Amino acid sequence: MNTGLRRATRVTAFLSAAVLLVSACGSRTSDTSTGGTSGAASCVDTSGDSVKIGLLNSLSGTMAISEKTVNDSLNLAVEQINAKGGVLGKKLSVVTEDGASEPTVFAEKATKLISSDCVAAVFGGWTSSSRKAMLPVFEGANGLLFYPVQYEGLEASPNIFYTGATTNQQIVPALDYLKEKGVKTLFLVGSDYVFPRTANKIIQAYAKANGIEVKGEEYAPLGHTDFATIVNKLKGSGASAVFNTLNGDSNVAFFKEYKNAGLAAATTPVVSVSIAEEEVGGVGVDNLVGQLTAWNYYQTVDSPANKTFVEAFKAKYGATRVTSDPMEAAYTSLFLWQAMVEKAKSFAPNDVKNAAGGVSYDAPEGPVTVNGENHHIAKTALIGKVGADGLIHTEWSSGKPIEPDPFLKDYAWATGLSG
Amino acid sequence: MEALIGQLFAGLSLGSVLLLAALGLSLTFGQMGVINMAHGEFMMAGAYTVFVVQGVVADAGLALVVSIPLGFLVGGLLGLLLEVLLIHRMYHRPLDTLLVTWGVALILQQVARDVFGAPNVDVKAPTWLSGGVDLGFTQVPAARLFILALSVAAVGALAVVLTRTSLGRRIRGVVQNRDLAETVGISTRDTDRLTFFIGSGLAGIAGVALTLLGSTGPTLGTNYIVDAFLVVVAGGIGQIKGTVIAAFGLGLMQATFEYSTTASLAKVAVFVVVVVFLQIRPQGIFSIRTRSLA
Numbered sequence: 001m002n003t004g005l006r007r008a009t010r011v012t013a014f015l016s017a018a019v020l021l022v023s024a025c026g027s028r029t030s031d032t033s034t035g036g037t038s039g040a041a042s043c044v045d046t047s048g049d050s051v052k053i054g055l056l057n058s059l060s061g062t063m064a065i066s067e068k069t070v071n072d073s074l075n076l077a078v079e080q081i082n083a084k085g086g087v088l089g090k091k092l093s094v095v096t097e098d099g100a101s102e103p104t105v106f107a108e109k110a111t112k113l114i115s116s117d118c119v120a121a122v123f124g125g126w127t128s129s130s131r132k133a134m135l136p137v138f139e140g141a142n143g144l145l146f147y148p149v150q151y152e153g154l155e156a157s158p159n160i161f162y163t164g165a166t167t168n169q170q171i172v173p174a175l176d177y178l179k180e181k182g183v184k185t186l187f188l189v190g191s192d193y194v195f196p197r198t199a200n201k202i203i204q205a206y207a208k209a210n211g212i213e214v215k216g217e218e219y220a221p222l223g224h225t226d227f228a229t230i231v232n233k234l235k236g237s238g239a240s241a242v243f244n245t246l247n248g249d250s251n252v253a254f255f256k257e258y259k260n261a262g263l264a265a266a267t268t269p270v271v272s273v274s275i276a277e278e279e280v281g282g283v284g285v286d287n288l289v290g291q292l293t294a295w296n297y298y299q300t301v302d303s304p305a306n307k308t309f310v311e312a313f314k315a316k317y318g319a320t321r322v323t324s325d326p327m328e329a330a331y332t333s334l335f336l337w338q339a340m341v342e343k344a345k346s347f348a349p350n351d352v353k354n355a356a357g358g359v360s361y362d363a364p365e366g367p368v369t370v371n372g373e374n375h376h377i378a379k380t381a382l383i384g385k386v387g388a389d390g391l392i393h394t395e396w397s398s399g400k401p402i403e404p405d406p407f408l409k410d411y412a413w414a415t416g417l418s419g
Numbered sequence: 420m421e422a423l424i425g426q427l428f429a430g431l432s433l434g435s436v437l438l439l440a441a442l443g444l445s446l447t448f449g450q451m452g453v454i455n456m457a458h459g460e461f462m463m464a465g466a467y468t469v470f471v472v473q474g475v476v477a478d479a480g481l482a483l484v485v486s487i488p489l490g491f492l493v494g495g496l497l498g499l500l501l502e503v504l505l506i507h508r509m510y511h512r513p514l515d516t517l518l519v520t521w522g523v524a525l526i527l528q529q530v531a532r533d534v535f536g537a538p539n540v541d542v543k544a545p546t547w548l549s550g551g552v553d554l555g556f557t558q559v560p561a562a563r564l565f566i567l568a569l570s571v572a573a574v575g576a577l578a579v580v581l582t583r584t585s586l587g588r589r590i591r592g593v594v595q596n597r598d599l600a601e602t603v604g605i606s607t608r609d610t611d612r613l614t615f616f617i618g619s620g621l622a623g624i625a626g627v628a629l630t631l632l633g634s635t636g637p638t639l640g641t642n643y644i645v646d647a648f649l650v651v652v653a654g655g656i657g658q659i660k661g662t663v664i665a666a667f668g669l670g671l672m673q674a675t676f677e678y679s680t681t682a683s684l685a686k687v688a689v690f691v692v693v694v695v696f697l698q699i700r701p702q703g704i705f706s707i708r709t710r711s712l713a
Contacts, residue, residue: 062638065537192683220682225633225642226436228429228563229677229685236422249642252539252634260560262551282539282634286549 043118046347050091053078054113056124056134061101062248066326067126069278070148071096073327074123076316077334087338088345095119103133110134114143120347121146121337123330128152128194135160144349146337148330150273150295152198153406154417156374158353163333163368164326165296166376166406171199173381174243174271174294175206177396183241185213187234189254190245192219199245199273201417202408209413215239224250227257234268235261242270251275255287265290271383276324280390288386295325296379297365298392306364322391323364332363336370336377367401376404424557426678427671432563434670435570438663439628440643441650442573443621445662446614447498448651450594453506453615454513456520458647459640460527461497461619465490465626466635467531470540480545483627487569490623497527498619502612510611524640531637539636548631562631569628573621574663580617581659590614594657653693655703664704669693 044051055074057067078092086092095117097109106125113119114137121144125131128151138145138159150164178186186207190196200217207214215237218230231254234242246254251272258270271292277299280288299310299322309331313323336359341347344355357372368377378401384392408414440462447453469486476482501523509515548565551558581587592600593610601607629639650669654661669689676685697703 064532065539065636068537218681221686223642224682226433226673228432228560229426229674230682232422232425232429233678235425249539249634249636249638253632256544256562256632257560259549260551260562262558278538281541282636284541284543286543 044120044347045118050093051347052093052095052117052119054117054119054122055094055096056099056106056109056113056122058101059098063101063126069327070330072317073313073331074334076313077331081338087341099130103129106130107133107137110137114141123333142349144352146333148333149326152195156406160375162376163329163336165379166404167202168405168408169296169379169381169402170273170294171202173398174383175203177383178241179210185215185239187215187237187239187242188217189230189242190219191247191250192221196245203243205413205417220250222247225253227254231257231261235263240268242268244270244272245274247274251279252283255283259287277322277392278324280386285388285390289388291386293384293392295382295384297325297328298382298384298394299323300391300393301365303364303366305362309364328364332361332368335361371404374404374406376406378403421557426674428559430671430674431667432567433674434667435567437646437650437670438570438666439573439625440647441662441666442577443618444647445651445659446618449656450590451611451614452513454517456517456644457501457524457527458622459644460524461494461622462626462629462643463531463640464497465494465623466630466639467535468493469542469627469630470635473543479543480547483545486627487624490627491620494623495616495620499612499616502615507611528637539634542630542635544631566628566631573624577659586613649693653696653703655705658705661703661705
């Protein structure tokens with residue numbers, strides 16, 4: 001009995017090892033085969049009455065929590081476009097791939113979507129590392145990627161459209177707001193990776209030029225769960241506001257610690273750039289009430305387009321669901337692509353790229369316009385305050401869309417940052 | 420001066436969190452030699468227990484108090500199930516248990532995701548545990564003080580069970596010499612099951628406590644599992660006092676390094692210290708002397 005079992009487990013172990021080996025080889029062959037086709041011309045098939053698009057979000061792994069919501073709003077946009085007759089008379093047919101929170105998987109799946117599924121455009125990506133991994137794939141195969149998340153700027157690929165904010169549409173307005181409020185001392189807290197490090201470089205340069213003193217700059221490893229020391233340093237620094245670029249679960253631990261240490265939003269407000277409606281519930285409304293956020297869209301934005309978007313989203317996914325900035329940017333990206341294709345009267349990436357400049361759409365966040373040079377979009381910056389209802393309410397608005405400036409060329413204090 | 424005391428407390432507090440996370444592991448890994456990668460997921464189950472209880476009991480304080488024994492039960496029963504179904508088939512095969520329990524951990528994470536959704540859930544802290552407690556010379560967070568007390572209580576209770584009860588004598592007997600224990604009529608099967616139940620239950624309690632400090636989500640356990648193993652290995656296999664000293668030592672070290680450098684560097688420094696220490700003393704701070712031939 002016992003030896004029988006032992007043999008059984010040994011066999012299973014062997015089998016699973018064999019499966020692992022085979023799948024490893026499988027992925028390797030697909031890698032090499034894609035290398036050959038990457039330079040080939042687009043194989044998008046537009047002969048039928050439908051056209052394929054790719055949705056590439058992490059549906060598993062650590063990023064699934066955020067990227068699933070983007071996938072939901074993308075599917076809503078597809079449904080709405082198809083209900084109105086599709087794009088250039090062709091229904092959209094969706095090919096969904098899972099990026100699995102791994103940049104290498106993103107690159108691999110992007111290759112598959114472009115070269116073997118022959119999709120007209122790919123929508124997705126979240127982390128900067130996933131975008132950076134996909135960039136050479138899209139440039140090599142001349143595909144189109146619509147990337148829906150705010151990021152650290154300093155990039156402008158001809159094959160990527162960035163529908164989230166770049167730094168001058170999120171971080172710089174947030175700093176303008178703090179300066180307007182008379183904040184003289186800042187404390188910077190961030191996760192230890194590319195976005196917070198770049199953001200803080202920009203903040204340091206801005207602070208230096210505007211007479212704001214940065215009292216401390218602290219980084220926590222991703223997934224860091226104990227903020228006692230960092231909050232201790234923050235408390236001891238006496239800074240009058242905090243700029244928070246922490247990511248994911250660390251926010252929960254940070255805000256709980258912040259509250260436990262006796263700090264309050266009224267005296268030491270925290271401006272966060274990665275807490276949206278979706279995250280408020282997880283951090284706990286009690287821990288966040290009164291804290292500030294910097295985005296370009298909130299569920300509470302008062303516009304007819306947003307009312308329709310929120311109602312349609314809740315009708316499709318449930319009344320308890322919320323809509324957030326990246327979800328809105330993803331939703332908008334699909335309509336922008338539709339407008340580009342219809343302007344170009346073609347699905348070919350080169351035609352779409354040429355038609356892109358000046359294309360605008362009345363998005364839930366307000367009117368947005370594509371910049372033909374850097375492929376970012378002009379968006380209105382909004383500073384929001386977390387309310388007791390768990391939603392974010394606009395405190396301050398830039399009033400009009402801000403032209404995207406991913407390399408901060410038009411800011412004198414930022415010279416030397418992009419180098 | 421206040422910063423110094425604040426840091427000292429931060430270190431002790433971090434130590435107590437590590438201790439809670441590692442205490443159960445020191446039983447199942449330290450005493451039984453089972454590498455249980457699902458230990459973190461038992462913590463997650465404990466954390467979700469608070470969330471579920473809060474759905475029934477409106478008062479957050481009462482919910483927390485009820486959740487402590489309930490979390491122990493939930494973690495313990497999950498552990499018992501794992502032991503009976505899988506682990507008992509593979510004692511003395513640490514590599515197999517590692518792989519199997521890792522698979523179980525992934526399954527449990529997905530179950531949590533399917534039941535409670537992928538986003539973190541909001542577990543409210545009782546009003547008497549939010550904010551600080553004034554100790555006269557300095558103010559410390561009440562939640563951290565509570566966790567410190569809870570970890571001391573857990574260690575105390577475990578020590579009493581191990582040294583003063585017949586169950587504890589049986590556990591120690593089986594650890595020191597399994598064959599001899601069997602020949603004097605101790606059912607090692609029952610003892611293994613009970614030990615695993617207690618060890619996993621302690622993980623449940625740790626999960627309950629962690630809701631006061633961090634996020635409650637499907638991946639809660641993975642954030643702590645590596646640190647927990649680190650504590651047990653540094654403390655020495657099979658000794659509760661080693662785990663206690665290692666937990667507080669590592670906690671204080673992390674807090675001190677972090678204050679003078681950065682969080683990332685402190686983590687590196689702590690790992691380096693532990694690796695160097697294990698080079699000099701591979702058996703950890705304490706090791707158990709046994710006459711068993713195994």
